[in-house]
Amino acid sequence: MKLYGYGSTPNPRKVKIVLAEKGIDYEMVEVDLYKAEHKSPAFLEMNPSGKVPVLETDDGRYLTESIAICRYLEALHPEPNMFGRDAFELGLIEMRNRQMETELWSQIGTSWKNGPVVAKMGNRVVPEAKEISDANVHAYYQRLDGELSDVDYLTAGRFTIADVTLLTGVDFAIHYCGLTPDESLQNLWRWHGFITGRDSVDSLG
Ligand SMILES: N[C@@H](CCC(=O)N[C@@H](CS)C(=O)NCC(=O)O)C(=O)O
Structure with a gap:
């Protein structure tokens, strides 16, 4: 393929x-x-x-x-399983993945579309929109820090598509939108380091 x-x-x-x-x-x-x-x-x-x-x-x-x-x-290729093994897991992992998309990625997307890189490409941007979405992203990082306090993975006790969506979103936010999580968010950073250490997870390149 x-x-x-x-x-x-x-x-x-x-x-x-x-x-x-x-x-x-x-x-x-x-x-x-x-x-x-x-x-x-x-x-x-x-x-x-x-x-x-x-x-x-x-x-x-x-x-x-x-x-x-x-x-x-x-x-x-059903293994390793990343979307759920039974009815409840299928729902749970879908739920967490959708939350990452609709609650985090959507805000990161607004910051990107209204940020300096897109402005440099000659597109119209709305700086106030970026201010609001930046604040929402940082608030969401706080929430994630609490949710990741005593777990290695976002959900289901193993590496799933929800971790993939969160990692790729956070890395894009850090490297392309200036949205680096505060260093005080130790659980989020621990999770980030742990997931980034997987063989399958490339560096940003
Ligand atoms: N919902 C789509 C979004 C795809 C998307 O927005 N891709 C970006 C790169 S990450 C892109 O192609 N951007 C160029 C454009 O929108 O013109 C997906 O999950 O694949």
Whole structure:
């Protein structure tokens, strides 16, 4: 299979971590977002949304949406399990993953879209929106610090897709949005160091 992505962008990174966890061989195809290769007619044919990642299956079909791709990978390679083994776990891990997406990633996304990098690209930004979302991200870091006080993983007692979504979101926030968790948030930092130490978790690159 082929994975279309770009550098250390966070959504392709989720898929790369799951591919590595499951030991799946694949070919990486870099799509240069700065050259707008993801808006070319050939790319839009694979993904009309014009975004990475895209997974090309061995029989030439395409999947987009990082979590949908990861679910496909889990169905093909059930171990190690990252989405849940029974009905309750399936619900629990989905719940935590959705919380990371809707409560954290959405705020990080607002900070990114209204931040200096996007402004430099010539886009209109709303600095007040970034101020609000920055505060929301820092408040959420506080909450996570409490939730991670006596556990190694976000949920289910093992490495799951919810950890992948949290890690890729926090790293993007740190490196591209200036949203570094306060050093007093020891539990969040301990979790971050522990997860980053996994073989499947690449450095940001
Ligand atoms: N919901 C999608 C989001 C994909 C996405 O926004 N990808 C970013 C890179 S992390 C991208 O392609 N951005 C370029 C653009 O939106 O033009 C997913 O989970 O795969």
